[in-house]
Amino acid sequence: MIFLHGSGERGFNNNMPLLANDIPKKVYNYIKKMGAGVLVVPQTTWSADMTGWFRSEFQEGLMQLINKIIVEYSINRNRVYLIGLSNGASASWYLAQKYPDLFTAVIPCSGYVYNEGKKFLGEKGQGRYMEPTDEEAKKLLNVPIWAFHAEDDPTVNVLGTKLIVEKIKKFEGNNVKETIYPEGVVVPNPHASWSLAFKENNVLDWLFSQDKEKVGWTENNYEY
Numbered sequence: 001m002i003f004l005h006g007s008g009e010r011g012f013n014n015n016m017p018l019l020a021n022d023i024p025k026k027v028y029n030y031i032k033k034m035g036a037g038v039l040v041v042p043q044t045t046w047s048a049d050m051t052g053w054f055r056s057e058f059q060e061g062l063m064q065l066i067n068k069i070i071v072e073y074s075i076n077r078n079r080v081y082l083i084g085l086s087n088g089a090s091a092s093w094y095l096a097q098k099y100p101d102l103f104t105a106v107i108p109c110s111g112y113v114y115n116e117g118k119k120f121l122g123e124k125g126q127g128r129y130m131e132p133t134d135e136e137a138k139k140l141l142n143v144p145i146w147a148f149h150a151e152d153d154p155t156v157n158v159l160g161t162k163l164i165v166e167k168i169k170k171f172e173g174n175n176v177k178e179t180i181y182p183e184g185v186v187v188p189n190p191h192a193s194w195s196l197a198f199k200e201n202n203v204l205d206w207l208f209s210q211d212k213e214k215v216g217w218t219e220n221n222y223e224y
Helices: 023-034 056-072 087-098 134-139 159-170 202-209
Strands: 002-004 081-085 105-109 145-150 176-181
Touching: 002 023, 002 087, 023 081, 023 202, 056 087, 081 087, 081 202, 087 105, 087 134, 105 202, 134 159, 145 159, 145 202, 159 176
Parallel strands: 002 081, 081 105, 105 145, 145 176
Antiparallel strands: none
16 A cells, blocks of 8 residues: 655655644554555655655656565555555556556545646646546556545645546546535645545545456556
8 A cells, every 4th residue: 555645745754744644544554454464655855846746756766665565575466555645646646547557446635647748727726737638548447546626625626636537437437436525525624635535434445445356457567
């Protein structure tokens, strides 16, 4: 289980991603209850901009880390999961479409499909996002995804989630679903859709019920 934090947890104190919200603790307790599993909570360093997980060196380092852990801990490659919040959610969308055979299921909260070379959209004060492409959507057709967002998110426009889910369904992808919270529901911070998404265990029940072996996935020889 890989957990990617948001921009606010960048830094040099690796406790920050663990303390900024209670999601890693909830995931840890859930895994502990299940009896087996490895939770990975990496951190990007602070920078003046808000790139975070968008920096290529961190993406490369993250993939090296994931592969190292898979080998050293004899991880079942049919059960590799990804959760991302905010900047980490956008990175999760990116990684899922770049390595669709690696991740068993993905939960992006308050993100959009990041990719280099794409322009940011969105009016000032209404959040920014990137418009998903047909190519990105097609790569995500077979990846189980449950995306969360708030309608009134001021940091990342809800279109970041709505448009990619719409595109995936347009190409007849049936493994994606979204939960969009109405205005005024996610308080006090409408950006923090994860505060409601993980309030109950059903989202983790769904995540860990996904198993590539059960649904007969086939590898396409992507280089991780």
